[in-house]
Amino acid sequence: MAERRVAVTGAGVISPIGNTLEDFHRSLCDARPGIRRLPSEIAQGSGVQVGAMVDWQPTTVLKETEAANLDRATQFALGAVAQALGASGLEPRASPERIGVYWGTGLGGANTLETAYKQVYGAGEWRTRPLTVVMAMSNAAGANVAVRHGLRGPFANFATACSSSAMALGEAMRTIQAGRADAIVAGGSEALLTPATLLAWQALRTLAAADPGDAAASCKPFDKRRGGLVLGEGAAAFVLEDESRARSRGAPILALLTGYGNSCDAVHMSRPDGDGQARAMREALAESHLAPGDIGYINAHGTATAVGDVVEAEAIQAVFGDAAADVPVSSTKSLHAHLLGAAGALEFAAALLPLMRGWLPPTAYLEQPDPQCRLRHVRLRAERVTPPRAVMSNSFAFGGSNVVLVAERAAPL
The missing domain is CATH 3.40.47.10 (Thiolase/Chalcone synthase)
Structure with missing residues (x-):
């Protein structure tokens, strides 16, 4: 079946x-x-x-x-x-x-x-x-x-x-x-x-x-x-x-939710661990049957903490390898802030923007990128793109809970 x-x-x-x-x-x-x-x-x-x-x-x-x-x-x-x-x-x-x-x-x-x-x-x-x-x-x-x-x-x-x-x-x-x-x-x-x-x-x-x-x-x-x-x-x-x-029933299809990664750091209550984050990203990609190069945008957890942003950037680099230099990344928390328990859902809505409308949402106010966060940033303003095949949304929590979602563009009815 x-x-x-x-x-x-x-x-x-x-x-x-x-x-x-x-x-x-x-x-x-x-x-x-x-x-x-x-x-x-x-x-x-x-x-x-x-x-x-x-x-x-x-x-x-x-x-x-x-x-x-x-x-x-x-x-x-x-x-x-x-x-x-x-x-x-x-x-x-x-x-x-x-x-x-x-x-x-x-x-x-x-x-x-x-x-x-x-x-x-x-x-x-x-x-x-x-x-x-x-x-x-x-x-x-x-x-x-x-x-x-x-x-x-x-x-x-x-x-x-x-x-x-x-x-x-x-x-x-x-x-x-x-x-x-x-x-x-x-x-x-x-x-x-x-x-x-x-x-x-x-x-x-x-x-x-x-x-x-x-x-x-x-x-x-x-x-x-x-x-x-x-x-x-x-x-x-x-x-x-x-x-x-x-x-x-002829329903509108905004996207397909095809990947879900869930891992626990089991390291510290508040300090993030890159290995746990990477495992969640890999699981979401595997469930979607996608390669890193198939992802056209990552909505990062990106909370603007000194440690957290670096750990997430390193985890993305570890998972995406050479593709990390090309996949656009942003944290929309720069605009709507951190909604904690509602953050994952709101940022999944943000990640749908490229699929639905062909725009990459920006990391606002990113004027001086941290060299320790070597990513292909969407800086300051949104970028117009051809709707990608798939997007990823990262949510990493205190207690070491890591959740990653992957959505794909839906074929026309």
């Missing part, structure tokens, strides 16, 4: 640089940044200066009474999923038991938890909202997606830090290939720009200070001047579907 191939038939985005896939892609092409100085009520005493917030009005997709009982991360998820399902034309009611939800998040309902802690420990009021648990739990976003759309197939929630939503996509692909589902709504959401969460990240000493000349330029992956990562928020969702089923 031939292996089932997995098509991407719909996508939705809620991000600091656009709240639809089209707007997100347009911002990448224009190198339009979403990083700003954080409002004082968000930063408070954390010492964090910059972040990337979503311009969000929940009433565009939810009733006020609904939004009041949903964490911000769940609101983002529902907004992105509504777009993805609408774009795909998938009708869940036809076979709800064959359509699942696989979701990723780092901290789940961070805003809900912070509100509860402030009430209890700050105000000394030993009572919280009755819905605090179900708003804050890690699987709240995915569960609300399933409930809202009546999706009764396989369900999974992944919380592996920065690789969470990429893992959700990869595992969803495997589930469809195995015949356990015909379609899965997969992606991730994150909303953790709260004072206490920012303070915790500041204590790690991995966050960038505001660029003195331009706060928007604070995240500089692969640049000699880089000073650390910048935190963001948002969501991205995709409808993944058995290709033959998608074609039979």
